[in-house]
Amino acid sequence: MTTVSVIFYAIVSQRFTSSGYATGKPTVRVTKSKPDCSATEVPVRIAMKLPESLFKRPILQANIVVPEGESQFQITTEIEEGIAQLVQEGMGITMRITSRRWAMTSAAKTPWNPSRRATARVKNPLPAPTHCPYCSAPVDVVSNAEIYGREYGDWPWAYRCTSKNCHAYVELPPFTNIPLGTLADAPTREARKRAKAVFNPLWQSERMTRDEAYVWLAGALSIANSEECHIGWFDVQTCQRVVTVCLHYAREQNQ
Known part of the structure; x- marks a missing residue:
């Protein structure tokens, strides 16, 4: 035949x-x-x-x-x-x-079996946290249902402090086991939200690109390497500085 x-x-x-x-x-x-x-x-x-x-x-x-x-x-x-x-x-x-x-022959993606391609796309990856910076308790990978009450997103995983009295956590970029930033407790999460609320309009308004905005922010905060300037890495005090310099910049632009 x-x-x-x-x-x-x-x-x-x-x-x-x-x-x-x-x-x-x-x-x-x-x-x-x-x-x-x-x-x-x-x-x-x-x-x-x-x-x-x-x-x-x-x-x-x-x-x-x-x-x-x-x-x-x-x-x-x-x-x-x-x-x-x-x-x-x-x-x-x-x-x-x-x-x-x-049924897709590739093994199911989890933080214990992350995607190589997705991992390679993450710039300046932080190491996985092992102990909480606030209480020194061990850190585990958990479903974000333990944080929000139900799973959210296509990649419902987070690093979370194991202490019952500490609610510090940080999420992961999709299909990786890399933390999106440093572990954050409630005050730090709120401070980061306030910082992003005043920083993001700088590049969302198209006055500058996102990368340019981070280069500017790094200079304003005296961070030598702009690639190490990430709000998800900042503590409460640094986030307060972000709010101050961004509001000052916005006032100058509106004059």
Whole structure:
């Protein structure tokens, strides 16, 4: 029996914000050889060895498998249809693509099995906290349901102090085990909220970019390395300084 080998790659691309959250819908493109992918792309290899006679049939069936550990988003029906359409346009083959019943061969992502790609996107990662800076109790990874009463978000994890009398915690960027900042108790969380409330308008108003705003803030706070200037790293006193310098800057701009 004469057979035809068909091998090609569907490259699924997902855009992310600077905080590591997926934004917009994933897109798909098809190539005949394995491409060099960026950190936001996942190559899906599709291989078929088919009897030549099958090409006379109206629709072929194909299953796709995402390589282990390579993806932090699901292959949706929309992506399946996009792959099928591109294959038909580029190769003249009409097929039905399915992936969901394969249950995604990559192991489930957890803080104990984080995504390499998501981890690589985090700039200036902090080490995982082991002890609380407020009471010295050990720190554990917990579901954020223990903090909010129910799980929130696609990545419902946080580092939390184990002491019953201390409520310090910090969340994690999606699909990583990296803390978003330093552990924060209630006064520190409130101080950081106030600092962000006056700092974020500096770049949200488009007077400057977010990166430029942090460079300015680092200078205003006498922080030598702007890459180490993160409100999520600040204590209450530093957050109060952020409020002071940002309000002073805003008054100068409005004069």
